[in-house]
Amino acid sequence: MAEFADYKVKDISLADWGRKEIAIAEVEMPGLMALREEFGAKKPLAGARIVGCLHMTIQTAVLIETLRALGAEIRWSSCNIFSTQDHAAAAIAASGVPVFAWKGETEEEYWWCVEQTITGPNGWKPNLILDDGGDLTQLMHSKYPELLEDVRGVSEETTTGVLRLYDMAKKGTLKVPAINVNDSVTKSKFDNVYGCRESLVDGIRRGTDVMMAGKVAVVNGYGDVGKGSAQSLRNAGCRVMVTEVDPICALQAAMEGYDVVTMDDAADRADIFVSATGNRDIITIDHMRRMKDRAIVCNIGHFDNEIQVDGLKNLKWHNVKPQVDEIEFPDGKRIILLSEGRLVNLGNATGHPSFVMSASFTNQVLAQMELWNNSGSYEKQVYVLPRHLDEKVAALHLAKVGAKLTKLTKEQADYIGVATEGPFKSDAYRY
Ligand code: NAI
Numbered sequence: 001m002a003e004f005a006d007y008k009v010k011d012i013s014l015a016d017w018g019r020k021e022i023a024i025a026e027v028e029m030p031g032l033m034a035l036r037e038e039f040g041a042k043k044p045l046a047g048a049r050i051v052g053c054l055h056m057t058i059q060t061a062v063l064i065e066t067l068r069a070l071g072a073e074i075r076w077s078s079c080n081i082f083s084t085q086d087h088a089a090a091a092i093a094a095s096g097v098p099v100f101a102w103k104g105e106t107e108e109e110y111w112w113c114v115e116q117t118i119t120g121p122n123g124w125k126p127n128l129i130l131d132d133g134g135d136l137t138q139l140m141h142s143k144y145p146e147l148l149e150d151v152r153g154v155s156e157e158t159t160t161g162v163l164r165l166y167d168m169a170k171k172g173t174l175k176v177p178a179i180n181v182n183d184s185v186t187k188s189k190f191d192n193v194y195g196c197r198e199s200l201v202d203g204i205r206r207g208t209d210v211m212m213a214g215k216v217a218v219v220n221g222y223g224d225v226g227k228g229s230a231q232s233l234r235n236a237g238c239r240v241m242v243t244e245v246d247p248i249c250a251l252q253a254a255m256e257g258y259d260v261v262t263m264d265d266a267a268d269r270a271d272i273f274v275s276a277t278g279n280r281d282i283i284t285i286d287h288m289r290r291m292k293d294r295a296i297v298c299n300i301g302h303f304d305n306e307i308q309v310d311g312l313k314n315l316k317w318h319n320v321k322p323q324v325d326e327i328e329f330p331d332g333k334r335i336i337l338l339s340e341g342r343l344v345n346l347g348n349a350t351g352h353p354s355f356v357m358s359a360s361f362t363n364q365v366l367a368q369m370e371l372w373n374n375s376g377s378y379e380k381q382v383y384v385l386p387r388h389l390d391e392k393v394a395a396l397h398l399a400k401v402g403a404k405l406t407k408l409t410k411e412q413a414d415y416i417g418v419a420t421e422g423p424f425k426s427d428a429y430r431y
Contacts, residue, residue, distance in 0.1 A: 006121060007093035008113070010086040010102035018091025021058045022065070028354035029059070031362030031396040032066045039369070043071030048372045051117050051126035052076045053136035054157055055083035055346055056101035059357035061092050066365055067130075068097070075117035075124070079132040081105040082323055082339050082347035104322060111139075118144055128368055129154035129176070133302045134161035141168070141175060153177040153371030153378065155364055159188070159224075160278045160302035165382045177378035179367035181360070184385050186393040188224045189431050191360040195352030196228030199345035200274065200300055201236045207324045207338045207348040208296055210272075213237025218270040220263070221277035221301070222249040229276050229300055230258055241266050263287050274344070275299045275306035285311030288335055294326075296336045298344035307341040323347045355400065362393045387423040 026033055050067060054060055056078040064074055076092065078084045078101035085103070092099045098120060100113035114136055119125060127150045131137045137154050140147060153176050156162050162182045168174040182188050201212060217238040219230045226242065230253070233240045241259040243266065244250035250260045263283070266273075267290040275282040278301045285308045288297065299306045316328040326334040339347025351357075366389050371378070398405060413420040425431075 004093075004096050006098040008100045008102070008116070009089040009093050010084075012090050012093060014087040014090040015094035016091075018058065018061065018085075018087035018089070019094075021087065022061050022091055025058045025062050025354040028400075029062050029358035029361070030400045031358040031393055032062055032365065034396045035362060035365050036066055036069045040069050044369050045372055046071035048072040048128050048368070049124065049126050050074050050128045050130055050368065051136065051140075052130040053079045053114055053117070054130060054132035055080055055351060056089045056092070056099060057083065057085045057346070057351050057357075058088045059351070059354050059361065061088045062354070062358075063361040063364060064092055064097060065095070066361070067368065070365070070369070072128075072368070073124075074098075075100075075120055075126070077101050077113040077117045077136075078105075078110075079135060080343055080346060081107065081110045082342055083351065085350060114139060118147065125150060127151055128371060130157075130364060130368060131155070131161055132157035134164035137161070137178075138164065141173065145175065148175045151176045152375035153179065155179040155181050155367035155371065157187075157360065157364065158182050158302055159192070162382070163278065169380070169382050174380050174382070177371065177375060177380055178382045179371060180382050180384050181363045181367050184363040184393065185390050185431050186359045186397075187363050191352060191356050192224035193228040193231075195356045195360075196225050196276070196300060196345065197232045197235070198356075199349055199352050200229045200232040202350075203300075203338065203344040203346075203348035204272065204296060204298065205349075207298075207344070208336060210296065212272075215239070215271040216241065216269055217272040217274065218243065218261070218263070218266045219258075220273070220275040220282045220306070221279070222246075222253040222258075223276070223278075225278075225300055226276040227252075229274050230256070233272070233274070234258075238272065241270065267291055270295065272296045273298070276301055277306060278302060280305040281308055283307040288312065288327075289329065291333075291335055293333045294336055296338065297341075298338035298348075299341050300344050302343065304341035307337075309337070309341040312337070355397070359393055359397055362396060363390075366393070387425065387427065391422050391424065 076099045084101040089101045100116040162180045165178045215238045217233040218241045220243045241261045242253040267287040318326040323339045338344045408420045
């Protein structure tokens with residue numbers, strides 16, 4: 001039999017290393033492992049052909065293998081040119097999954113990789129989409145609309161991708177039902193917050209080895225990612241400032257003890273700049289002109305347009321190492337730009353730890369099962385998973401952290417108007 005060659009990764013010989021780290025991650029991903037245990041024998045995803053576009057990390061490898069254990073066929077690419085962990089991609093390729101991803105793709109290679117996943121040998125075509133950021137969904141809609149006829153739905157991982165889906169639904173251009181995984185409480189209030197709390201400073205440290213304590217840092221945006229990022233920097237000893245446009249988030253930041261300022265105030269004062277808005281043109285070329293020598297500039301939002309990197313293109317770039325550049329201004333001042341303005345925690349470090357990704361990805365698997373088995377009950381709109389599934393995802397992660405849940409008595413449940421087994425909150429509750 002011909003050797004399996006339906007993949008492209010950096011170095012297939014990294015597979016053993018990847019496999020060892022996958023084994024460690026599995027122990028930290030109780031939600032995914034519980035789904036394998038609960039549904040593995042029933043194969044609820046039998047017949048599903050999932051095209052996935054999400055950072056090809058060790059944690060994603062555990063997601064892919066969970067989807068397979070539930071019966072799905074998979075083709076995969078990464079949703080960012082710098083986020084692939086080559087040993088994870090190698091291990092997945094070695095297990096026979098077509099994966100097209102390596103760390104340090106060019107833009108052209110990135111789109112080439114995504115395209116390799118959309119069709120495959122022997123007429124393989126997808127019937128489910130799993131996306132992070134919306135690039136794959138958009139490509140399927142613009143270039144392969146005929147394939148969408150067989151697609152039962154898309155589940156979307158992140159804030160930015162969800163924004164794009166709601167926009168399509170509003171314009172009537174969304175051609176399949178979509179599940180917004182990001183707005184499961186056990187995703188955005190955990191991954192975006194606690195994930196970034198661990199992985200932001202990790203990325204800055206691996207990129208620069210700079211002393212964090214005592215530095216002045218600015219976080220642009222105090223949403224879920226901004227909240228985790230600000231904590232990450234504060235925990236490392238930085239003095240943290242926040243910029244916001246939303247008065248509620250600005251007030252939250254102030255009441256957490258952060259200085260709420262504007263970029264005009266902060267540009268020449270801070271040592272470290274982190275954009276976390278999901279919006280464009282947050283750190284402008286004018287801001288960067290005013291920064292101190294060797295100020296560190298990075299972005300933890302989904303797309304690189306948060307920083308006006310294009311405006312730096314005609315300046316002198318000095319590459320320090322992969323994903324770390326110094327950009328020299330005409331007066332000789334340099335700023336340090338991490339991951340060319342792309343997701344710093346995945347470009348300069350290894351993204352969020354396994355445990356928090358288990359919560360996110362358990363939602364992903366539940367969403368894929370729902371779309372596959374019940375797509376008939378959904379319109380071409382955007383949905384969130386019901387609260388009882390959100391609570392289930394959280395419950396699956398309690399034992400691992402030694403948390404013991406209190407049980408409501410019948411009288412107590414009646415008194416606050418909920419069932420003893422949940423859901424425990426109304427849809428209006430914001431956590
Ligand atoms: P969010 O909507 O909760 O927060 C964004 C915040 O930025 C909002 O509070 C908004 O008011 C603020 N904002 C918007 N424009 C601004 C401006 N011009 N100046 C200052 N603040 C402004 O969104 P979330 O969940 O925090 O996500 C932010 C980005 O991070 C998205 O692109 C998302 O996809 C991405 N993300 C990245 C992760 C990572 O691991 N790097 C993990 C999860 C999300």
